[in-house]
Amino acid sequence: MESQAESKEVNVRVAVRIRPLLPKEKLNGEEVCVRVVPNSNQLVMGKDRAFTFDNVLSSKTTQEEVFQLCVEPLVKSCFEGYNATVFAYGQTGSGKTYTIGGGNISSLTEEEYGVIPRAIKQMFDIINAEQNISFCVKVSYVEIYKEELQDLLDVDKSSKEIHVREDDKGNTVIIGAREVECSTLDEMMSLLEAGSAVRHTGSTQMNEHSSRSHSVFTVVISQTWTEGDVLATKRKQSQSESIDGLDEEITHNTCAKFHFVDLAGSERAHKTGNVGDRFKESVHINSGLLSLGNVISALGDPKKKSTHIPYRESKITRILKDSLGGNAKTVMICCISPSTASFDESLNALKYANRAR
Template sequence: MSMSDTEEKKEDESSVRVAIRIRPQNAREKIDMCQVCTSLTDEARQVRLGQDKAFTFDHVFDMPTQQDSIYNSCVRQLIDGCFEGYNATVFAYGQTGSGKTYTMGTGFDSVLSAVTDEIGIIPRAVDHLFLGIEERRRQAFENGEPAPDFKVTAQFMELYNEEILDLLDTTRDPDSRGRKSHNRIHEDAGGGIYVVGVTTRPVASLEDTLQCLKSGALSRATASTNMNVQSSRSHAIFTLHIRQHRVVKDEGPPLDEGKDTDSTQTEFETLTAKFHFVDLAGSERLKRTGATGERAKEGISINCGLLALGNVISALGDKMKRGSHVPYRDSKLTRLLQDSLGGNSRTLMIACISPSDRDFMETLNTLKYANRARNIKNKVMANQDKTSRQLAMLRQEIAALTQELQDYKSGRRTVDADGLECVNDLVTENAMLQAENDKLRQRLKALQETVEGLKARNSNLLSEAALASVLGADGQASNEDVSNLIK
């Protein structure tokens, strides 16, 4: 469903969250005796670069952090939000060779990995999504309710040299990578971005989705450079569209007080959500990568797209530029991410950095880049179809009118001679008397406790007086049986 067919259910302003992942040093860096220039301060959310540069983010993950820790801390709640109709985006940014593809799980090796600790964010998120679908269906069955209907579709595309290529198109000629693409980016009336001409494949399980991910990963543009043996030469975007048709219960007061009817009204609503997983190609300097010819052209195109993305982040994150023009159209990458940056999406940026001192400048630029992204504010709203939205509004209006009718029937509200609505004086006086009655009841309870205490004390005094009357001058009882009886 396009955004033009959706309505705002709940609107909130949400900042772009930023997580920093520091990858371990590789074998080449250890052989070259590179020093570690990154460290974590006492605060778990602050990373220090060198001796005098510190940056604070929402999450910071040091070198030994496992993949599941990153997912559970950052991404799990975004998948849960998709069940309520909220869009989400996770994109990885950083220099080439910093571990973006490994973190996201868009590489072919990452998808096929049998080691649980090495599974990336996308396979974990897909597994969580379908487990959540099964759990909601099971709960509906146990409660005797109609099971929610889910429809999940997947898209996988890459942006190579400013051309959008469909990675799920099995009929595409592999030699057509350098040709002009016919896929076009469009914006609907509601401001939503969608791509025309890209394959949309329905998926019903984790296995179906991973198969799409594997086939797309095989088609990605990769090459070897001096900085990365398997460097991504394109930006990859894996998108899941979740459409949910579920039951909504509205518990309101019965319309007729004289009839014993069930006030629970069952209605259906349709929610949609879009989840982008973006694996950006790494920023690189041609001098360090040693790229020439076609690889050099790819590197220039990558850097141009990332520069345009940086300009958009600066325009959205700089308080002095608020309200100014945002250059989304400078690159197809920024157009595709227009929903995610300043739009209707909960967005997480994972900035991957190198700990080695020879990458100091690249790491510093990445941290500055990520720090600006934290200032971006997105307007997040649940995507609900018009019919469901109108039904919800009508249910609320019926409940308000029913309550108002009950107030008139009970005499709480009246209309004076001038036709003005007012609260009945008897109702106000009754409320005051009830409050006073409650106070008197509390006071009566306190007096009853006092009376009980005085009765107990009086009994003790009477028993002492009776015992003293049977004692002799020497303090001994003249009649032991009488003394025992009194006791």
């Protein structure tokens, strides 16, 4: 039997991940204000505010479990030609970067690796086990800061050189961003590390810059196979009975991309008390998150089906356009801190995530 989530027409799943209290929060005597209802996909904030999501991941959930539950199925569909997007939403400090895996990788044990290193490892495992298909894997890594694109794989490039376009087939392309072909996992890991380092050391205060920008790590997988090669392999294995219907001359191509998105912090502009430039930044960030919320909620609303989905309202939704909803698979991981000190922000994040369902 199909699960409820699978039978939903729109391929948007929403998971909530509650991180553990950090050592310094424990030292401060902060307390936990959220609990998971055992054996369910429900959580309760404070006394009685209950929420239900596709997955509720308690503070004990490991990185491997998050990957297996939320992302592994998307990697598999990517090889079947479906675009995919996984994004982390939540206030600064809630665990987005830890979950997505675009932090300082060299400081982590393999067990602590987030989603990206695990997903790309799985991609190369699949590729290396395949005999009849030839693959081309390319990666790009950009950041959106104040509605401008920055290339994390080429720091010298001016943001004016990078644009989002839609080609005649409706595919979204980022023109001008460096795209690197990788033939090994190591190569791709190095690019992830280098790009992430730009993001996390590029500013004076560590979390300052990354909390105000969205980062998008994109892997494009192209596959080519000929029925002739499959025939040759099958003949070698003398599986003559299964070669009917294959034609030596026919070549197949598929291409799909996987976006891994670490969104800007969801904390409200008013809370940071920003004025001037900082305030303008907050407005940009929030308009990106707002329009992403609008797009996802419109995708989930059957009444709005095929009518206007407001992709054009921000850079982040323009970039993700062909990888959200429709034929694409999308997972939103809403990260929350368990601490009473974050109650209001966590509640806001859960409301945002709830709209996406």
